[in-house]
Amino acid sequence: MDLATSIIALVLVGICVSPFMIMGLKKVKNKKQQFQNLSRLANENNLTIGQYDVFGNLSIGIDSKNNQLLFFRNDKNHNKIEQCVDISNIKNCSINKTGTKDVIKQIELCLHTIIKNQQEINLLFFDNQTEFQLNGQLQLAEKWKNIIQKQLN
Secondary structure, eight states: OOHHHHHHHHHHHHHHHHHHHHHHHHHHHHHHHHHHHHHHHHHHTTOOOOEEEEETTEEEEEETTTTEEEEEEEOTTOOEEEEEEEGGGEEEEEEEEEEOSSOEEEEEEEEEESSTTSOOEEEEEEETTTOSOOOSHHHHHHHHHHHHHHHHO
16 A cells, blocks of 8 residues: 555545544533533532433432532523432422324423422423434433432432
């Protein structure tokens, strides 16, 4: 192989690989930003994040010592949802999927409170109006449902 062929091959490989590298870097930057938003929410409420997950445009974490759940979501329309929930006021939680059997429109983690006149707290994990594809949000909601149920016991 001569030098010119090697250079052309390297340039072509670089052209093919660079979009994947750019997407990977954007994903890492987004994950870091989501965690910073969750950390800021924890600091504002004098909490320490123990267990947490960052998934796409949402981050969720728990301060088990202070019995607090932290939730941050930033959708494609730049609507920000920040919630800090006192788990000691929750009696149970469930997952609400709306839509049809074939098309899921929304997935919410519903926290049912022990306070009689207070509405349940719904944490939006997926909305097909702002996200194109379901990609693990249901599994994440199930995971956090189990974490919260363990905290309640």
